[in-house]
Amino acid sequence: GAVVSQHPSWVICKSGTSVKIECRSLDFQATTMFWYRQFPKQSLMLMATSNEGSKATYEQGVEKDKFLINHASLTLSTLTVTSAHPEDSSFYICSASRRGGEQYFGPGTRLTVT
Amino acid sequence: QKEVEQDPGPLSVPEGAIVSLNCTYSNSAFQYFMWYRQYSRKGPELLMYTYSSGNKEDGRFTAQVDKSSKYISLFIRDSQPSDSATYLCAMSITGGGADGLTFGKGTHLIIQP
Helix, strand or coil, X not given: CXXXXXXXXXXXXXXXXXXXEEEEECCCCCCEEEEEEECCCCCCEEEXXXXXXXXXXXXXXXXXXXXXEEEEECXXXXXXXXXXXHHHCEEEEEEEECCCCCEEECCCEEEEEC | CCCEECCCCCEEEECCCCEEEEEEECXXXXXXXEEEEECCCCCCEEEEEEECCEEXXXXXXXXXXXXXXXXXXXXXXXXXXXXCEEEEEEEECCCCCCCXXXXXXXXXXXXXX
């Protein structure tokens, strides 16, 4: 149990376009979902926390108008990178937790902006 | 000073050896401590989850937390080539999955056959 999926696993987009990444908890209802970003040889950095039906809480330094998060249901959260630029190229990973439980991570989405 | 310090390695040991991985941290408010394993270009996989100081054992893995020293460890016994991966320590202030995690950089472990 506790499987989290992400789609797509890899996406290439042109500078200035927007891209949406989906995160789903497949076999449990996630009260909270998190979005992290990981640059090569760096640690995972928390970007934002989202609860179903509420606005996401963003970490300091993360632009909420650039990284739009929608937590539409207890099994789905989406991250939209708007007007992407090459410096947004990174590995984006979501995690999901159920009340009182640990965080389970998705397989990640590699974003390349050309 | 970063909140969580972890030697990135690589750490190379022969098969069958005992592996010791460590992290130090600066925020005394952290109470929940985790170890994740991450293979290249994959999401982290939870290995151990502990609360406060003490030891926890699960198969070949033992996690230790010393809050007084702000130091956590993961020991792997009878290491196998399949254990080769990056090991990330992570911690949070509150448990229950409500808080985002603060991660170390990860230690790249290589088990030589």
